[in-house]
Amino acid sequence: MYQRMAEELISQEKFEELTKELEELRTTRRREVAEQLEYARSLGDLSENAEYQEARDMQSAVEERVQKLEAVLKNAKIVHAGKGDIIAMGSAVTVQKIAIGDAKVDDAKHAYTIVGAEEADVLAGKVSYHSPLGAALLGKKKGDEFSFHTPKGAQKYKILKVE
Secondary structure (H helix, E strand, O other): OOOOOOOEEEEHHHHHHHHHHHHHHHHHHHHHHHHHHHHHHHOOOHHHOHHHHHHHHHHHHHHHHHHHHHHHHHOEEEEOOOOOOEOOOOOEEEEEEEOOOOOOOOOOEEEEEEEOHHHOEHHHOEEEOOOHHHHHHOOOEOOOEEEEEEOOEEEEEEEEEEO
16 A cells, blocks of 8 residues: 655646546556456466466556556646746756866756656656755756755756746
């Protein structure tokens, strides 16, 4: 069972996507898994029935995902994209790394969008407001410099653009 979750910030689009996924799991996917279980039971001896075990594992995975989605949606607070100069949930931000001490830094600029945990995808430039980078960006504005800690040590950046 999932423990009581804290309020989770989420975009309207992600809320709708998760609601749709939950409905799909509750209706179509549960029925498909039940049919697979029934078929596997009909094959006889359940103790050595790989198809039955696979269907049971699938049923468990579906039910676990249903519980997780129910908890996320129950505790979701829908926020709209941040507008203005102050970085908030939904803000699109461009940053550039700044050298700390003797460290060499390239001139690469990095663009990120601040999102909720369920939407985070670093490869797509979407960072969670819970992540060290996302948390460090919240409340800042264009021109601000900030630092945060990572497993590789302290990182320092300058905010070039906020949308």
